[in-house]
Amino acid sequence: MFKHSFVAAFAALAFSGSALAQDLTGGDPEAGAKVFNKCRACHMVGEDAKNRVGPTLNGIVGMEWGKVDGFKYSSSLTEIAAAEGKRWDLATLSAYLEKPRDVIPKGRMAFAGLRKAEERADVIAYLATFGPDGATVDPAPVLEAAAGEGS
C-alpha cells in the first residue's frame, strides 16, 4: 500500500516535471506583458530601456547572469555566476521568478515571486520578444535555444 502510493507520487512528479519543461516554451507573450506589470517598478525592456532598481531585461532569455552594462549586481549573484557559469535558461529563469531567494540566496531582487507556472511561462515568452538591443524579435527560436541548456 505504502509502496504503491509512493510510486504513484513519484510518477506524478516526474510527469509534471516534463510537462513543465514544455510549458516553459509555450507561454503567451501578450499575457506575459500584463504579468510584466509586476516587474515594471524595477525593470525596463525595449529600445529606450534604462537600468532602474533592477537591470534592463533586453535579451535576458538565455543570457549569462549579471551581464547588463552599468548595473551593479549583488555580490551573491556575481559570485554564483563566476563559480558556476550560469545562464538564464528557461528552467533557471522560472525557478528564479518563482522564488528569487532559492536561486540567489543573498540577491538583491526584493520580489515575492510568481507562484503560477503559467504566469512564469507567459512572462518569459514576453521577455523573449526583446532582443539584446531592445528591438522586437521572434520569441520562438530564443525560447527553443534556452530550453535545453540546463545550467
Ligand code: HEC
Ligand atoms: C523590487 C524590485 C524588483 C522587482 C519587482 C523585480 N525585480 Fe528582477 N531584479 C531586481 C534587482 C535589484 C535585480 C538584481 C539582483 C542582484 O543583483 O542580486 C534583479 C535581477 C533580475 C534578473 C537577473 C538579471 C541579470 O542581468 O542577470 C532577472 C532575469 C529579473 N530580475 C527578472 C524579473 C522579472 C521577470 C520580474 C517580474 C516578474 C522582476 N524581476 C521583478 C529587482 C526587481
